[in-house]
Amino acid sequence: MNFVEELRWRGILHDIMPGTEELLNTGMVSGYIGFDPTADSLHVGSLAQIMTLIHFQIAGHKPFALVGGATGMVGDPSGKSAERNLLSEEALQHNLQGIKSQLEKFLNFDCGANSAQMVNNYDWFKNFTFLDFIRDVGKHITVNYMMAKDSVKNRISGDTGMSFTEFTYQLVQGYDFYYLWKNHNCALQMGGSDQWGNIVTGTELIRRKDAGEAYGLTTQLIKKADGSKFGKTEGGNIWLDAEKTSPYKFYQFWLNTSDGDAKTYIRIFTLFNKETIEALEVEQNAAPHLRTLQKALAKDITIRVHGESEYEKAIKSSGFLFGNTDIEFLNELTDVEVLALFDGVPNHTVKLSDLEEGINVADLLAVHTSVFASKGEAKKMIQAGGTSINKVKIASVEAIYNTEALIKSKYLVAQKGKKNYFLIVAE
Numbered sequence: 001m002n003f004v005e006e007l008r009w010r011g012i013l014h015d016i017m018p019g020t021e022e023l024l025n026t027g028m029v030s031g032y033i034g035f036d037p038t039a040d041s042l043h044v045g046s047l048a049q050i051m052t053l054i055h056f057q058i059a060g061h062k063p064f065a066l067v068g069g070a071t072g073m074v075g076d077p078s079g080k081s082a083e084r085n086l087l088s089e090e091a092l093q094h095n096l097q098g099i100k101s102q103l104e105k106f107l108n109f110d111c112g113a114n115s116a117q118m119v120n121n122y123d124w125f126k127n128f129t130f131l132d133f134i135r136d137v138g139k140h141i142t143v144n145y146m147m148a149k150d151s152v153k154n155r156i157s158g159d160t161g162m163s164f165t166e167f168t169y170q171l172v173q174g175y176d177f178y179y180l181w182k183n184h185n186c187a188l189q190m191g192g193s194d195q196w197g198n199i200v201t202g203t204e205l206i207r208r209k210d211a212g213e214a215y216g217l218t219t220q221l222i223k224k225a226d227g228s229k230f231g232k233t234e235g236g237n238i239w240l241d242a243e244k245t246s247p248y249k250f251y252q253f254w255l256n257t258s259d260g261d262a263k264t265y266i267r268i269f270t271l272f273n274k275e276t277i278e279a280l281e282v283e284q285n286a287a288p289h290l291r292t293l294q295k296a297l298a299k300d301i302t303i304r305v306h307g308e309s310e311y312e313k314a315i316k317s318s319g320f321l322f323g324n325t326d327i328e329f330l331n332e333l334t335d336v337e338v339l340a341l342f343d344g345v346p347n348h349t350v351k352l353s354d355l356e357e358g359i360n361v362a363d364l365l366a367v368h369t370s371v372f373a374s375k376g377e378a379k380k381m382i383q384a385g386g387t388s389i390n391k392v393k394i395a396s397v398e399a400i401y402n403t404e405a406l407i408k409s410k411y412l413v414a415q416k417g418k419k420n421y422f423l424i425v426a427e
Contacts, residue, residue: 192220
């Protein structure tokens with residue numbers, strides 16, 4: 001199966017220029033995708049493009065990952081309603097390093113002729129003067145041509161208008177394609193379907209400037225079955241960086257995918273072959289409550305992004321809140337991971353000095369914290385056997401808790417019933 005056929009059966013392909021598939025069938029082709037460097041980490045929204053490059057390399061072609069050090073200073077108007085903030089060179093360089101380290105987890109940068117390569121368009125734009133640019137690039141593309149792009153028309157007709165800086169973006173991205181075509185023999189640019197206009201501008205610049213031939217291919221923009229944006233939660237983006245989104249939360253994001261989305265995502269975001277996916281779908285259809293697709297999807301992506309050990313930790317974390325993982329598991333976690341595990345769970349603080357003296361359990365849960373609204377309610381629930389601290393049922397309303405009960409010398413985990421958790425932090 002060739003590269004384009006692979007994208008087709010996975011439901012990734014959106015549009016393709018005539019002649020592209022024929023070119024790819026002639027032998028190894030160099031192609032690239034651009035990545036936005038406005039943060040020091042990519043998020044799950046970038047994974048579709050990363051997967052495209054992975055399939056491209058597996059098919060024997062040479063992938064280039066272009067990180068837009070120069071274009072990040074400008075901002076792409078495609079699909080946006082307002083101009084974004086421009087970044088300093090220092091901030092961009094920091095972001096580039098973070099992105100490169102993530103791409104190295106997915107692409108092989110040392111495998112011979114089709115080794116992946118990372119390029120930064122700041123390298124060829126930093127000494128390109130404005131006068132040189134309008135003479136060597138601007139004269140080849142008319143304003144009429146640029147105005148015809150949907151991304152430009154939408155912004156100009158909107159309330160905010162469009163700055164000259166953003167208007168020129170398609171020329172800058174078009175020149176990226178020209179430069180890579182000229183210097184790295186890159187004949188193909190790929191990207192999300194919102195990039196079609198910019199990609200076509202690049203092929204047109206190559207044709208008008210050097211009478212050359214270049215091609216474009218776009219992939220589907222990923223949306224959830226309910227029409228909402230993929231990759232966003234109430235807490236914001238789901239990042240690939242463990243410091244920004246813990247491996248546990250990353251795993252839970254994929255595990256909580258709806259049945260309909262799981263069928264789509266397992267084709268797009270994993271490397272499972274058709275037979276494996278179809279077998280998983282048969283299992284899912286026979287017993288949807290077992291969430292076979294979601295578990296396979298979450299496992300595969302979490303391991304590839306964060307590694308096997310972090311996946312195992314995510315499983316144990318899930319077991320801690322929803323199963324039988326022992327309290328001692330918290331000792332394996334960093335403070336950041338503990339707080340991430342209890343994100344969304346009510347957090348309370350208690351003075352360390354008070355705990356050193358010892359606190360009656362009813363006072364701890366109703367006075368020093370607000371796990372219960374009153375001491376009377378706390379005592380009633382304790383006597384009924386429905387309250388635990390550190391996964392051990394509280395034996396008596398007279399029980400005293402001190403620093404010896406702290407996990408990692410800092411935490412107590414209270415429970416009302418089986419599912420209502422409260423994290424108590426001693427400070």
